[in-house]
Amino acid sequence: MKIRYQAEDKMLHLGPTIGILATLIPGSNREVMDPRSLQAELIYLSIIGNTFPGQIYLLTPGGINWANQTCRGYVYHQLSQYRGRWESSIFPLPDVVYDRIHSRSAEARSNVQYAKNRLMKLPYLKYFNPHYLNKWNV
DSSP, X not given: OEEEEETTTTEEEEEOEEEEEOSSOTTTTOSBOOXXXXXXXXXXXHHHHTTSSSEEEEEEEEEEETTTTEEEEEEEEEOSSSBEEEEEEEEEOOSEEEEOOOOHHHHXXXXXXXXXXXXXXXXXXXXXXOSOOOTTTO
């Protein structure tokens, strides 16, 4: 268990919290999972994350409230083997971010760049997979 105290907000933060950064919550209006999509990967990560101590949730750049240091996050609740749904709640900003922005065009949007840059500047936050790989750089 990780504990962090934010003196300016007089807030005790229990964690670790892991945020999966995406530009949308796939299938958020449907209860049936498409096993061939990004949705399946995000669901898998959410389910696996529930087996670890701490909290794992999806977040979007537009769902971050910088003033309150919180975000609207989404947790997958499995209803049966092939059915489930994303439910939203307010979470503290995560301790760890795993970037799963789904395309280069989405990554290039100004709101996405702004959110990524601000998250990476948080002194306590670890950021993984910060950008799309370029085959010429690999």
